Each structure stands twice: as C-alpha cells, then as structure tokens.
Amino acid sequence: MRTTPLLAAAALAVTALLPGHATAAGPPRLAGCGAGQLCLWAKADFKGARQTHELAGLDVDSCVPLPTGTAAESLANRTGRPVTTYQSQECAETGEFETYPGSGTWLPQSPYRVRAFKVWER
Template sequence: MRTIALAVLLALSTVFGLTSAAAADPLPCDAGELCLWSEPNFGGELVVLTLSDTGVEECVPLSEDIGVRSFINRLSKPTTVYQDEECATEGEFDTYPGGGTYVPSAPFTIRAVQIWTL
C-alpha cells in the first residue's frame, strides 16, 4: 500500500512539474523590462523599456504612431501608465506594481509611462 501511495505521489509530482514547465511565460518580456504592445493580448508592435535606458520618475512619452493597448511590468519598480503623452493626471492614469504585472487589455490607450522608485 505504501509503495502504491509513493508511486501515485511521484506521478502527481511529475505531472505538476510538467504543467509548471508548460505554463512558463512564452512572451518575450524578461525580468527587468517593461514590455508594451500596440494591440490587446500582447500583440502588434513591441516596445521594451528598461531602467538602464529610462529615467526613474521621468515622464516617458511613447511614439505618436503607437498607442499601447497591453503591457507587462517586469521591472522591480511600480510604473504609472498615462492616457496623456505628457503624464498629465487630467486624463486617465493607473499605477501597476513591478515584478510581474500582466495587463492583456489596458483600460485606455497608453501614450506615456513613468517608473517610480520604491
């Protein structure tokens, strides 16, 4: 009986291990990146920002040609997304925590971002 229980436990561990590996993130957004897509569900043109090329607490307007409609924040810092290209708070804006926030459908078209210190 103990051998059967051990075999079942080992089988379940293997199945769950394979499931975890299969569920690995297929999107091209590494740790330390803010990945922005022009279409919902992480489609269309991709723009990647990192802390090495983006000033912290600085408003970063995005290309006029691209309105961001989905994004992933894998930075270690929170990021605010803005409807206004000058980070004005008169339009829509929301702040998302860092470390792995996935937003497949932004609540508005994003035209600028601002990365914050902790």
C-alpha cells in the first residue's frame, strides 16, 4: 500500500492533537497529569510552571484559591468530576467562571486568568 503525502500529513495532524503525543510541530507532551488530577499551567499551551491537585486531597464543593500572586492560563481536568475555574480568587461569580467536565478536558487557553477553582460532586 502506498501512502500519499496528503494522507501522511492528515495522520500526523490527528496524532498531534492527542494528549501525550507530540511532533516537532505539535503540542507539548502533557505527561505527568494523571487520572484523578487537575493540572494548571501558568502559561497558555500547557507551558510554564504546573500545579497539580489530586482529587483525593481536595474538599469537594469548596473554593480552592491558587497561591497569592499566581494564576493559570491552561488546564487539564482528569479528576472525573466537573471543575469550575474562576477569575476571582474567592470563587466569586461576579467575575468570569467556567465549568469543565471531568472526563478528560484539555484547555490550552483559558479565556481569563484562573485564580481559583472548585471541584463538584458529580
């Protein structure tokens, strides 16, 4: 079977979109954000300092502020539960907020700087 350049390029593009798979032109590897974790990166496209929060160590339905002076611009939700991120450090709904499903959400660019989050009961 002969592979055409177009077919090969399409296969490469699909592989680059899968978490944990990278090519020279694809996204960075996201290794280290395992099942049951919420990972937050300081910069867009999963770059910069990463914070990892284990579901086992979080109070469900409680506001978790990020350390003062820090924020996140990208995230991976692998907790298995919905997670709401907040622009406000107090989880106030007067600022921007968004809820992401826990089934494996990968967000390379948040629409705002995340300063707190809340993990919800299913």
